[in-house]
Amino acid sequence: MGRVVDPWPTSGADLTNDVASGSPDPQSATVYTVRHTPKTIVVSGGDVSEILIDGAGAGSTAGAFKLGVGETIAITYNRSAPSTVVFAE
Numbered sequence: 001m002g003r004v005v006d007p008w009p010t011s012g013a014d015l016t017n018d019v020a021s022g023s024p025d026p027q028s029a030t031v032y033t034v035r036h037t038p039k040t041i042v043v044s045g046g047d048v049s050e051i052l053i054d055g056a057g058a059g060s061t062a063g064a065f066k067l068g069v070g071e072t073i074a075i076t077y078n079r080s081a082p083s084t085v086v087f088a089e
Contacts, residue, residue: 001037001088008032008084015039015073017088025081031074034067038089041065041073046082051075 006022007015015032026032031052042064043051051058052074053065062082067073075082 004039004086004088007086015086024084026075026084028078028081029074029076031072033072034069036069036088038066038068040087040089041067042085042087043075043082044084045080047078047080048082049076049078 001017004017004019006024007019008023008026009015009019009032010021010023010027013032014035017036044062048061051061051065052072053067054072058065065073075084
């Protein structure tokens with residue numbers, strides 16, 4: 001599929017392959033559920049304090065995360081959002 005442009009829905013919820021009105025930045029501490037196909041999410045920079053995958057700490061505040069359909073991600077940050085790239089498999 002490739003890169004998803006503006007992947008983060010402005011109201012939270014599902015991380016799909018085609019977001020009608022998305023943002024380049026996730027909302028802080030909002031849980032997003034992967035839908036349609038698996039996603040690879042690359043997180044870097046920003047003022048990230050925690051990344052949760054399926055409710056558990058990812059052990060890192062940056063990196064690449066491959067999530068299957070139905071899995072969740074929440075990125076918590078303070079002042080500045082991280083840079084993110086989302087690829088649909």
